[in-house]
């Protein structure tokens with residue numbers, strides 16, 4: 001399961017790194033384009049390569065302006081609109097994405113999202129405020145509209161047999177934040193008599209979590225504490241908000257909880273972190289074992305935004 005839990009950023013980066021020959025070609029691109037524009041294409045026959053390229057490019061430019069409507073899984077509950085407009089990625093977008101990933105530009109995916117996605121009512125929206133599951137949703141939809149059609153996938157069963165399958169976008173199941181969900185989400189810790197309110201993780205919070213985990217050189221449990229502390233909206237005791245100055249104090253409060261309370265809040269955090277967005281449960285049958293089953297897969301492993 002571990003290889004399925006890689007982030008898309010890692011996957012696309014690995015993919016990009018395995019294609020190092022692309023970069024020098026991209027650097028030459030502007031020159032080639034200029035040469036094409038300088039050529040008197042009207043004197044050339046229609047089937048000349050210069051005219052064929054011009055027609056194909058014009059088609060791409062037109063297509064770039066078709067915007068599709070989508071409803072985000074956060075369902076309007078997280079401080080931004082439910083409805084979002086998305087256009088398919090162009091080859092130019094792909095080039096920028098791959099180029100940025102080569103130069104390890106941290107926000108390469110976010111930069112593409114900013115170009116291909118918009119909120120009609122919030123033109124200056126900071127896309128770092130997206131929840132992580134909304135970002136995943138956007139990337140999967142971008143992939144599906146840019147590269148439509150069935151995917152050939154290979155899965156590995158318990159006996160280490162490789163099984164080839166077809167995957168359609170329609171096989172993904174989408175889980176929306178319920179419209180009547182109380183947000184920030186709340187969990188009660190009975191031993192400490194606390195009500196703990198959590199936000200969903202946004203891209204901005206995720207960066208803060210990564211940074212804090214590095215600086216505290218944390219183990220898995222510390223990363224979990226940091227994640228919970230940085231997504232904490234407020235904590236109440238007997239209906240009164242507990243005051244704190246920084247997330248380190250929240251970590252200390254977490255560390256002082258009984259194992260029972262700690263298990264409750266960790267389970268709650270994990271459940272809420274994985275509850276929404278696209279999920280993929282794929283039925284398979286292995287002819288070698290003569291048996292099958294269902295496997296939970298990470299959709300972003302198959303719906304990629306790079307060529």
Ligand SMILES: [Zn+2]
Nearest residue numbers: 157161286289
């Ligand atoms: Zn098998």
